[in-house]
Amino acid sequence: MSPADHDAPCVDSVEVRAYTVPTDAPEGDGTLTWDSTTMVLVLARSGPVTGLGWTYAPAAAAQVVRDTLAGAVTGRSALDVAGALDTMVRLVRNAGRVGLVGYAVSAVDVALWDLKARLLGLPLHHLIGAVRAEVPVYGSGGFTTYDAAQLDRQLDGWLEQGIPRVKIKIGQSWGHDVPRDLDRMRQVRTRSGPEVELFVDANGGYQRKQAIRVMEQARDLDVRWFEEPVSSDDLAGLREVRDAVLPDVAAGEYGYDLTYFRRMCEAGAVDCLRADVSRCGGISEWLRAAAVAASFGLALSAHCGPHLHAHVGATIPNLRHLEWFHDHVRIEEMFFDGTLSPSGGTVRPRDDAPGLGLTLRMSDAEPFRVG
Numbered sequence: 001m002s003p004a005d006h007d008a009p010c011v012d013s014v015e016v017r018a019y020t021v022p023t024d025a026p027e028g029d030g031t032l033t034w035d036s037t038t039m040v041l042v043l044a045r046s047g048p049v050t051g052l053g054w055t056y057a058p059a060a061a062a063q064v065v066r067d068t069l070a071g072a073v074t075g076r077s078a079l080d081v082a083g084a085l086d087t088m089v090r091l092v093r094n095a096g097r098v099g100l101v102g103y104a105v106s107a108v109d110v111a112l113w114d115l116k117a118r119l120l121g122l123p124l125h126h127l128i129g130a131v132r133a134e135v136p137v138y139g140s141g142g143f144t145t146y147d148a149a150q151l152d153r154q155l156d157g158w159l160e161q162g163i164p165r166v167k168i169k170i171g172q173s174w175g176h177d178v179p180r181d182l183d184r185m186r187q188v189r190t191r192s193g194p195e196v197e198l199f200v201d202a203n204g205g206y207q208r209k210q211a212i213r214v215m216e217q218a219r220d221l222d223v224r225w226f227e228e229p230v231s232s233d234d235l236a237g238l239r240e241v242r243d244a245v246l247p248d249v250a251a252g253e254y255g256y257d258l259t260y261f262r263r264m265c266e267a268g269a270v271d272c273l274r275a276d277v278s279r280c281g282g283i284s285e286w287l288r289a290a291a292v293a294a295s296f297g298l299a300l301s302a303h304c305g306p307h308l309h310a311h312v313g314a315t316i317p318n319l320r321h322l323e324w325f326h327d328h329v330r331i332e333e334m335f336f337d338g339t340l341s342p343s344g345g346t347v348r349p350r351d352d353a354p355g356l357g358l359t360l361r362m363s364d365a366e367p368f369r370v371g
């Protein structure tokens, strides 16, 4: 039970659903391919008010919410999100917070933040405290599975929206097709012109020296961002690449707790830290990760799930940008009313609706339900 004031609204129930949505074309990066994406959606209720939270995770994460987390959160004060997160983290000690369990915890934390903001009638960024009205985004996709025409089409879509930063996947086949990586980077640079910032993400597909050589060969393409050139577990390798190349080296999307982020920063492994609300422990822990990054003089970039990050991204002084990831943008636009426009290269969290400002279109989501 919550230690809170007896008059505070309580969390009456926590429900969870899983939806698997096929991709609109085969998708892949340097080290993985996929043809569908599963969203695990949490609905936290207090009286007539419902908060929404979600993560992109296998449907097994829904089982963790149902069996382990829901009961621990139900009955607590709906205002004390920090206490709920603390309870969940303690509860999963033996289950292991890293991985699926962390995804589940994150989705519940987000739902509780959305619920609290709705109960108080505040947009989430105002509840937390905004430092900016608009959040910079970058277009993200450029899958290794795309042919040249598909890549052009996606790039044109971002450029037409005025998004001045774009990211493609490289490191194809675990770094075994560098010529194609370079061709695709050149294709984007040629089509976008010199003003657009070119970002690349190898998803850990290269070896250390190989990653450095790739950037040497791409020197004329003015790459600004080199994400996971090597495995994000190889902190010394990230540091070695970072010291040798011009683009900013970034990693952190697999971080599940503050210790992970501190170690990455302490190792000098990144120019910009990454963290994901839907993995690291929700909005509560993402804000703390931002503080860890700030303590090392680093900015934070939000990984994927764009509508999970738009509000919280407006609240930290050291935000670099938010990833406008094709796959997740598509699903969030399919499922929710109130989604944001990245026109001009920024999103503006809504001021005219409480919480995350989203409404689930249940009937549109239902055909994809798997749990």
Ligand SMILES: [Mg+2]
Pocket: 201, 203, 227, 228, 253
């Ligand atoms: Mg990435």
